[in-house]
Amino acid sequence: MRTALSWRGDVLVAALAFLALAVPAFLLGLPSVLDFVVRFAIFGLLAMSLNLLIGTTGLVSFGHAAFFGSGAYAFGLLMQSGGWSIPAAILAAMVMTALLALAIGALCVRLSEIYFAFLTLAFQMLIHSVVISWVSLTGGDQGLMGGIPKPPFLGIDLGNQGHLALFSLFCLLASVVALRQIVRSPFGAALRMLRDNPERAAFLGLSIFRYRLAAFVIAGTFAGLSGVLMSLYVSGAFPTFLYWTTSGEAIFMIMLGGITVFLGPLAGAAIFLVLNDRITNITEHHGLVMGTILLLLVLGLRKGLLDFVVDAWRERRERRA
Amino acid sequence: MSQHDRGIGRRSTLMAGAAMGAAAITGFPMVARGQGRQPIKIGMPTILSGRVAQLGVSSRNAVMMEIEKFNAAGGLDGRPIEVIVRDSRGVPAEAARIAREMITSDRVDLLFDGEPSSGGFAVHEVVRETGTLTLHLNSETSSLSADPRQRFWNAFRIARQGIHDSIAGGAYAAEIVKSRNLRRWMTVSPDYAYGRDTTAEFLEYLRAFAPDVQVVGETWPRLFQPDYTENVTRLTQGRPQAIYSCLWAGDLVTFVEQASLYGLFNQSQFFGVNMADYTTLQQIKQLPRGVHSGNRYLKNFPPVPGNLAFAEEYNRRYQTYPTNWAWQSATAVHLITEALKKVGGTDPRALANALKGMTIDSPFGADGKVTMRAEDQTLVGYAIGWGTTISADPYVENMTTADWSMIFRHEQEWKRAKGWA
Numbered sequence: 001m002r003t004a005l006s007w008r009g010d011v012l013v014a015a016l017a018f019l020a021l022a023v024p025a026f027l028l029g030l031p032s033v034l035d036f037v038v039r040f041a042i043f044g045l046l047a048m049s050l051n052l053l054i055g056t057t058g059l060v061s062f063g064h065a066a067f068f069g070s071g072a073y074a075f076g077l078l079m080q081s082g083g084w085s086i087p088a089a090i091l092a093a094m095v096m097t098a099l100l101a102l103a104i105g106a107l108c109v110r111l112s113e114i115y116f117a118f119l120t121l122a123f124q125m126l127i128h129s130v131v132i133s134w135v136s137l138t139g140g141d142q143g144l145m146g147g148i149p150k151p152p153f154l155g156i157d158l159g160n161q162g163h164l165a166l167f168s169l170f171c172l173l174a175s176v177v178a179l180r181q182i183v184r185s186p187f188g189a190a191l192r193m194l195r196d197n198p199e200r201a202a203f204l205g206l207s208i209f210r211y212r213l214a215a216f217v218i219a220g221t222f223a224g225l226s227g228v229l230m231s232l233y234v235s236g237a238f239p240t241f242l243y244w245t246t247s248g249e250a251i252f253m254i255m256l257g258g259i260t261v262f263l264g265p266l267a268g269a270a271i272f273l274v275l276n277d278r279i280t281n282i283t284e285h286h287g288l289v290m291g292t293i294l295l296l297l298v299l300g301l302r303k304g305l306l307d308f309v310v311d312a313w314r315e316r317r318e319r320r321a
Numbered sequence: 322m323s324q325h326d327r328g329i330g331r332r333s334t335l336m337a338g339a340a341m342g343a344a345a346i347t348g349f350p351m352v353a354r355g356q357g358r359q360p361i362k363i364g365m366p367t368i369l370s371g372r373v374a375q376l377g378v379s380s381r382n383a384v385m386m387e388i389e390k391f392n393a394a395g396g397l398d399g400r401p402i403e404v405i406v407r408d409s410r411g412v413p414a415e416a417a418r419i420a421r422e423m424i425t426s427d428r429v430d431l432l433f434d435g436e437p438s439s440g441g442f443a444v445h446e447v448v449r450e451t452g453t454l455t456l457h458l459n460s461e462t463s464s465l466s467a468d469p470r471q472r473f474w475n476a477f478r479i480a481r482q483g484i485h486d487s488i489a490g491g492a493y494a495a496e497i498v499k500s501r502n503l504r505r506w507m508t509v510s511p512d513y514a515y516g517r518d519t520t521a522e523f524l525e526y527l528r529a530f531a532p533d534v535q536v537v538g539e540t541w542p543r544l545f546q547p548d549y550t551e552n553v554t555r556l557t558q559g560r561p562q563a564i565y566s567c568l569w570a571g572d573l574v575t576f577v578e579q580a581s582l583y584g585l586f587n588q589s590q591f592f593g594v595n596m597a598d599y600t601t602l603q604q605i606k607q608l609p610r611g612v613h614s615g616n617r618y619l620k621n622f623p624p625v626p627g628n629l630a631f632a633e634e635y636n637r638r639y640q641t642y643p644t645n646w647a648w649q650s651a652t653a654v655h656l657i658t659e660a661l662k663k664v665g666g667t668d669p670r671a672l673a674n675a676l677k678g679m680t681i682d683s684p685f686g687a688d689g690k691v692t693m694r695a696e697d698q699t700l701v702g703y704a705i706g707w708g709t710t711i712s713a714d715p716y717v718e719n720m721t722t723a724d725w726s727m728i729f730r731h732e733q734e735w736k737r738a739k740g741w742a
Contacts, residue, residue, distance in 0.1 A: 031425030039418065132513065140514035141544075142462065143413055145442045146470055147449055159450060161425070234417040235446035238439070241414070280419065284369045284408050 010180050014173040022166055034165040039273055041168035042229045045175055047253040047265035049222035054251070055259040056183055057215045058195030059112065062247050063120030066104070066127045067220035069242025071097045071227025073131065076144045076237040086153050094224050101220025102213070109212035112198075121244060128242050143238035148231060158232055168229050175222050180262060182218060191215055256297065258304025267306050271297075360403040361396075361667055363388075363657075364423030366416045366444065367435025367459075369408035372545065372571060375600055376646045380435045380458055381406050382639050383647035387654035397661045405429065409440055416440035420447045430667040431455065433653060435646075438462040438515065449473050454669040456653045459646050461486075462515065466699035467741055474673055478699040479653040481645070483519055485705060488731045489723035490594050490615055491526025493707040496721075497613065498531040498563070503590055505537050507561035509552050509576070511568055512541035519567040523594070526731065527565075537561060545572060549579045556580070561589050569595040574604045581609055597708070599642035602716040612710040614717060617645035621715045623704040623722075627684030648685045652700065655681055656693060687725055701725070 025033045046068055053059045075093035078084045084092070108119045131138045139145050150158040158164045182188055190211050193201045198208055231237045240246065249272070257268025279289050301308045365384065368377035384404055392401040405427055409416035416436050423429045424447070431454040434444040441460030448455040455476045457465065463484040465471055497503065508524070510516040520539075527534055538559040540552040553576075556564060564585075568576050573595055580586065586609040595601065596614030616622050620632030620642065631651065635643045643651075660675040661667070678695035680702075685691060687704045694701045705728075708720035736742035 032422060035418070035421060035425060135514050135517070142439050142442055142514050145446075145464075147446050230414070234414050234443055235450065236413075236417075236443055238413040238443065240412050277422070280407050280415075286370060286408055286410065 006184065007181060010177045014177045018169060018173050021169060025165060026162065031161060034161050036273065036277075037165040038161075038168045038229070038233050040270055041165075041172035042226050042233060043250070043253060043273060044266045044269040045172050045226035045229070046223055046250045047257070047269045048176060048179055049219045049226065050247075050250045051254050051259065051265045052179060052183070052191075052215055052219045052222075054254060055264075056188060056195065057191045057212060059109070059212065059216070060117050060251075061108075061120040061216075061219075062117045062244060062251070063104075063122075063124030064219070064223055064250055065242050065244065065246035066120075066124040067097050067101055067223035068227040068230070068246060068250075069131070069237070069239075070100050070127065071224030072231035072237040072241050073138060073144060073227075074224070075228040076148050076231045077137070079148045079150075080144070080146065082149070085151065086158060090225070090228050093228050094221050097224025097227070098217050098221040101217045101224075105213045105216035105220070109209060109216055121247075124242060124244060124247065128239060128244075131239050131242060138237075138239075141239055144231075144236050148235050150232065164232060168233075171225060171229060175225060176263075176266070179222065183262065187211070187214070252294070254304070256294070256304055258307035258310075261304070261306040261310050264304045264306040268304060271305065360401045361661070362427065362429040363402060363404045363431055363433055364420065364427060364429035365404055365406045365433040365435050366409045366419040366423070366440070367406060368411045368437070368440070369406070371411050373411055373437065376437075376459070376570070376644055377408075377435060379600075379639075379641075379644040380646040380650045383635065383643060383650040384433060384435075384458075384654055386635060386638060387651045387658075391654065391658045397658075398665070402658075404433070406435075409436060411437075411440065413440045413443035417443040417447050420444045421451070424448075424451050424453050429453070431657070431669065431672070433458055433650070435459055435650070438465070441465065445471065445476055448476060452669065454672050456657060458650045458653050462518075466697045467736060467739070469741055472697060475669060476698065477673075477676055477693060479656060479693070480649045480700065481703060481705070482699060483515075484522060484732055484735055485701075485728050486594055486615055487519065487522035488526050488728045488735075489705040490523050490592070490707065491528075492530050492723065492727060493615075493721055494523075494527050494563070494565070494592055494613070495530030495534075497590065498527070498534060501562075501590070503562040504533060504535055505560070505562045506534055506565065507537060507556055507559050507563075507589075508539040508565045509556060509568065510539075510541060510566055511544045511572060513544050516541070516544075516567055519594070520565065523565055523567070529731070542568070542572070542576070547575065549576045552576070553580045553583050553585060556585055557583055557588065563590040563592060565592045565594075567594050570598075570600055571604075573601050577605050577609065577612075578607075581607060586612060596710065597717045598645050599716075600644050602710070603642070608710055608712045608716065610709075610711055613707060614710060616704065616706045616708070616717070616720065618643050618648050619715065619717055619720075622706050622708070622717070622720045623685070623687065623689075624720075625684055625689065631684055649700075652683060652685055652691060652703075655683060656691075687722060701729075 025037055050064045053061050071093050074096045075089050078089040078092055104123045108116055111119055132141055156163050158167060190206055194208055194211055202208055253268035253272045254265045256271050258264025275290060275293060279286050283289055367380050368374055388402050388404055407419045409419055420432060434441055434455055434457045436444055438460045441457050452475055457478045459480055461480055461483050463482050466478045508520050510520040540555045542549055542552050592613045594615040595617055597619055598617030620629055632643055659681050660672050663675045664671045676693050680690050680692040682689060683691040685704055686702050690702055691700055692702045702725060705723040706720040708717045710716060711718055733742060
């Protein structure tokens with residue numbers, strides 16, 4: 001009963017968040033806000049999915065962009081082949097990403113810490129090289145060209161910026177609700193135990209390998225979905241999607257927003273994108289300014305923003321009590 | 322406890338400072354400002370940081386220089402052109418985002434896409450949807466305009482094109498092959514789509530013009546590879562009579578310097594399609610004599626006063642010489658300002674119609690003119706030539722001008738073979 005209630009509660013909160021974000025975006029009618037919503041959904045979802053590995057399971061993956069990019073390429077290629085509707089292609093792209101994550105994860109999750117991180121990085125660079133070299137299929141370094149057809153479905157036309165923004169927001173919030181249910185389920189509790197004390201979990205009879213692999217596949221699948229949204233947004237897929245810098249940015253968003261608070265990565269994605277956009281508008285020395293601000297944030301807070309806020313709030317409450 | 326409190330205090334001070342700094346810069350969302358007598362707005366995503374920054378900066382410089390002239394002469398009935406330039410850092414997705422943002426938030430009237438092919442295709446996809454009039458300044462990949470599936474009414478290429486260079490290069494090299502009897506060839510080109518495609522195209526035309534040429538080996542260095550010893554060794558061991566390369570910019574500089582040490586240029590004739598650009602010529606410490614090169618940009622080719630004047634004014638302003646991206650960008654300004662004057666406004670359909678088939682006088686034209694070809698909306702008639710290097714300014718001599726009627730003929734055959742014509 002409790003889980004059912006909390007499940008409904010999450011959906012309710014998500015629906016309210018949807019209204020709270022979508023209504024002002026449309027009332028303002030500013031295309032820049034709609035654009036921001038799409039990109040926030042993309043990178044928010046990427047960071048949230050990665051945090052299932054980093055924050056919940058304690059596996060720092062440097063290769064998460066492999067699934068982001070695979071989702072984008074799989075979806076783009078399916079749509080370009082013709083004969084696929086968008087929902088079917090999205091599901092197929094997510095299934096393909098899940099299978100890829102299953103294959104890579106089966107080899108990676110036996111390791112932990114730095115070895116795990118480097119193996120994921122190695123697989124990502126392997127996939128990147130394949131995409132670069134397989135010019136006839138992927139377009140090589142020029143990316144998947146020729147545009148991605150967006151036939152309307154159920155009255156939704158993703159060629160329209162407003163529809164794409166709402167659709168991306170819906171995907172983000174639905175995924176966040178799903179991720180929250182996963183994190184709060186017994187399965188999520190097991191993942192946290194694996195993170196904090198793998199030996200104990202093993203003694204209790206949990207299969208470390210299976211649980212970690214399941215987390216890896218789930219995280220990869222959601223990253224695939226965010227890749228699909230990205231390919232819809234730019235009408236193409238590019239090798240930079242699965243380059244290590246994209247993984248790095250996702251890790252950065254998590255660090256900025258906070259690892260331990262569930263919604264931390266979303267806050268991090270928002271901060272990162274706002275900073276990125278404003279800085280490219282005012283200066284050519286993007287790296288210098290961005291680096292300085294991030295340095296100040298990191299040195300000043302020494303943890304993610306939401307981690308900091310939640311800790312400060314708890315401390316204040318304790319002091320009052 | 323008091324220690325702890327102080328810690329929090331310092332941290333919150335730091336955080337407040339950082340937050341204020343962030344807020345000062347961000348100020349999101351942007352609000353459209355009221356508009357009076359509007360300037361004509363052009364958005365320009367290009368690469369201003371990283372390895373290709375030099376080219377992106379030269380593209381921007383040339384646009385700014387020519388736009389200033391147009392504005393100083395009164396603009397379009399008093400309406401000046403305003404250019405918004407933003408750095409994509411060479412990331413295609415970022416180029417697409419910036420282009421989209423310029424269209425939707427900055428409400429630009431048209432786009433100058435200052436990206437190379439990778440970002441250029443990303444911008445291409447954005448404007449295919451938005452219907453914004455767009456001039457691609459630096460995408461040389463032939464399919465961008467040659468492939469009918471890539472074509473739509475609002476996108477134009479104002480840049481040289483790979484296939485034109487390959488035909489011109491093949492014809493020039495075939496002449497040298499015949500006069501010096503160079504049969505054994507090898508290639509050294511960067512290992513990515515551009516390198517592979519351009520090399521294959523060059524060899525195709527070399528063989529078409531000189532059928533007895535044999536390619537005895539090829540070596541493919543990675544893009545941005547720092548050390549070419551392995552490739553140079555393969556080339557010296559293969560003992561080719563001639564070598565073709567489409568390495569470019571920093572990679573070509575490094576390769577030429579390392580290959581000089583091994584005496585490669587004494588052993589074989591070297592054909593570098595991307596050699597004759599000042600970014601490369603001036604960077605090589607000891608430029609070997611007699612290397613064959615296509616013109617990227619040279620102030621003495623085409624040898625007309627307008628071209629020299631362009632180079633010198635550019636040099637006076639920016640203390641450096643123009644690049645290939647610079648003449649292309651300047652040509653884009655010349656074409657669009659001509660179209661604006663003809664139309665008398667910024668209606669994209671009318672501008673696109675005016676651009677189609679437009680011929681203008683140009684210091685960069687093979688015969689003093691360049692044309693925006695109507696059928697595939699790409700620039701033709703620009704000066705293409707090949708010559709040999711000398712170690713000091715003007716760096717290249719004995720320029721041979723390519724014959725455009727010959728280029729057109731072979732280009733048409735190439736399109737037919739691809740199923741594009």
